[in-house]
Amino acid sequence: MATGAVGLLLLVQAGPAEVRAQTAPQTDRGDRGGPSFQTSYECVACHNGLTTPTGENVSIGVNWRASMMAQSARDPYWQGAVRRETIDHPMHTAAIEDESRVVGTLPEQVPYLEWQHSAFREDQSCQACHMPAVTEPTPITSVVGEPRERLGRHTFLGGNFFMLRMLNRYRADLGVTVPPQELEAAARATERQLQTDTASVDITTTARTAAGIEFAVSVTSGVGHKLPTGYPSRRVWLHVTIRDASGRTVFESGAVAPDGAIAGNDNDADATVYERHYQEIRAADEVQIYESVMTDADGVVTTGLLRGARYVKDNRLLPRGFDKTTASDDIAVRGRADADPDFLAGGDRVRYVVDSPDAAGSLMIEAELRYQPIGYRWAQNLGEYDAVETKRFVSYYDATAAGSSLVLAHSSALVE
Numbered sequence: 001m002a003t004g005a006v007g008l009l010l011l012v013q014a015g016p017a018e019v020r021a022q023t024a025p026q027t028d029r030g031d032r033g034g035p036s037f038q039t040s041y042e043c044v045a046c047h048n049g050l051t052t053p054t055g056e057n058v059s060i061g062v063n064w065r066a067s068m069m070a071q072s073a074r075d076p077y078w079q080g081a082v083r084r085e086t087i088d089h090p091m092h093t094a095a096i097e098d099e100s101r102v103v104g105t106l107p108e109q110v111p112y113l114e115w116q117h118s119a120f121r122e123d124q125s126c127q128a129c130h131m132p133a134v135t136e137p138t139p140i141t142s143v144v145g146e147p148r149e150r151l152g153r154h155t156f157l158g159g160n161f162f163m164l165r166m167l168n169r170y171r172a173d174l175g176v177t178v179p180p181q182e183l184e185a186a187a188r189a190t191e192r193q194l195q196t197d198t199a200s201v202d203i204t205t206t207a208r209t210a211a212g213i214e215f216a217v218s219v220t221s222g223v224g225h226k227l228p229t230g231y232p233s234r235r236v237w238l239h240v241t242i243r244d245a246s247g248r249t250v251f252e253s254g255a256v257a258p259d260g261a262i263a264g265n266d267n268d269a270d271a272t273v274y275e276r277h278y279q280e281i282r283a284a285d286e287v288q289i290y291e292s293v294m295t296d297a298d299g300v301v302t303t304g305l306l307r308g309a310r311y312v313k314d315n316r317l318l319p320r321g322f323d324k325t326t327a328s329d330d331i332a333v334r335g336r337a338d339a340d341p342d343f344l345a346g347g348d349r350v351r352y353v354v355d356s357p358d359a360a361g362s363l364m365i366e367a368e369l370r371y372q373p374i375g376y377r378w379a380q381n382l383g384e385y386d387a388v389e390t391k392r393f394v395s396y397y398d399a400t401a402a403g404s405s406l407v408l409a410h411s412s413a414l415v416e
């Protein structure tokens with residue numbers, strides 16, 4: 001279980017190694033790994049050149065090399081975040097860089113525990129979604145391989161389409177060797193997974209009132225753990241727009257700017273505060289953001305993993321079957337979502353009560369659920385650190401932020 005804040009660093013840094021290596025003690029390491037820290041070079045000689053009877057290339061090395069897992073040590077965000085931690089905590093630099101010591105104890109990435117507390121533990125494994133199985137018997141090795149049932153594709157798709165594209169764009173700086181078309185294909189496949197079966201939104205109970213309009217937006221998650229899960233820079237939010245018969249926008253909550261910031265999100269405007277969870281939204285500067293927010297020991301909002309002492313907000317969407325009243329501390333709902341009767345297993349429902357007295361005729365409501373792997377604040381806070389890795393990441397983010405989020409699901413309703 002990833003207990004410490006440093007658990008992240010451990011998890012990610014160990015990414016490029018293969019399964020076997022992770023169970024072995026890390027006694028020595030070289031460029032190509034020591035005897036107990038093998039790299040993928042040791043495996044692809046035999047576990048590549050694999051084709052299904054219908055002709056799909058399911059080579060393990062080829063499938064894997066374009067994954068975020070394979071690229072994790074080159075990830076410029078991760079490099080910037082580790083540099084920041086070593087600047088914040090110079091006493092712990094060796095431990096942070098050597099992943100040898102737990103320095104803190106805030107649960108930072110616990111998808112397994114979230115899944116275990118959900119209905120998915122009964123019917124859908126991690127591999128069912130992250131390593132989708134080949135249906136026809138296929139050899140798992142090109143050397144003496146007999147066709148085997150259920151070869152799991154080693155694509156390991158998660159949510160980070162944005163970083164796959166960033167790695168591709170800055171491939172020369174970052175030493176990325178996987179062919180560009182493979183990284184782009186992995187980014188597209190990640191988008192496809194995010195946009196299929198991940199979530200849906202519905203606009204319900206619409207009513208015109210003397211003052212304007214009221215309706216509810218229901219969000220349903222189909223994911224096997226919280227949505228978003230994993231590293232706390234991930235966020236999902238509702239972008240809701242109302243237009244009048246002439247197309248004029250009479251209300252908008254949650255628009256995203258080209259720099260990656262969400263309009264109305266207090267935390268994007270000011271690093272010391274955050275946007276609370278809502279049962280009801282009445283103003284354009286209120287926005288429903290599903291995210292986790294940490295504070296340090298003094299109660300100050302932070303994106304520093306080792307500074308994080310507790311979560312003051314965790315309203316990430318719960319998976320089907322997740323009972324928030326019996327969830328352990330490590331996976332608890334935090335902040336106002338805990339007492340929100342509409343925030344339950346499998347989704348949330350938010351009421352919008354909007355004044356639009358001057359809007360005549362029909363109104364068009366549009367609701368989008370958006371996902372962003374690296375939120376504005378998580379990126380921009382690195383800019384305060386004067387180091388090559390932090391400055392480099394922020395410059396990449398600034399150049400690519402317009403493509404940092406996508407629509408998971410959307411819905412519209414015309415109200416006469």
Ligand code: HEC
Nearest residue numbers: 018019020038042043045046047140141143144145146148
């Ligand atoms: C010299 C060729 C060769 C190399 C190199 C090699 N393997 Fe294998 N591997 C095989 C063969 C052969 C099998 C058995 C295939 C079968 O059962 O059909 C196998 C099976 C496996 C299995 C499945 C085990 C099971 O219980 O079904 C895994 C996992 C695996 N290898 C991982 C790795 C990893 C990780 C590496 C690199 C560290 C690696 N292999 C390197 C040839 C190789």
Ligand code: HEC
Nearest residue numbers: 111112115124125126129158159160224226227228229230
């Ligand atoms: C029903 C499908 C499904 C199941 C089951 C599932 N996942 Fe996921 N997983 C997803 C989707 C979709 C995403 C991207 C959206 C998100 O963050 O929730 C994701 C994201 C992740 C991420 C974050 C990746 C990123 O880029 O941020 C991790 C880590 C992860 N899953 C691990 C697991 C583990 C471990 C299990 C089993 C304990 C598991 N998943 C079970 C569908 C699934």
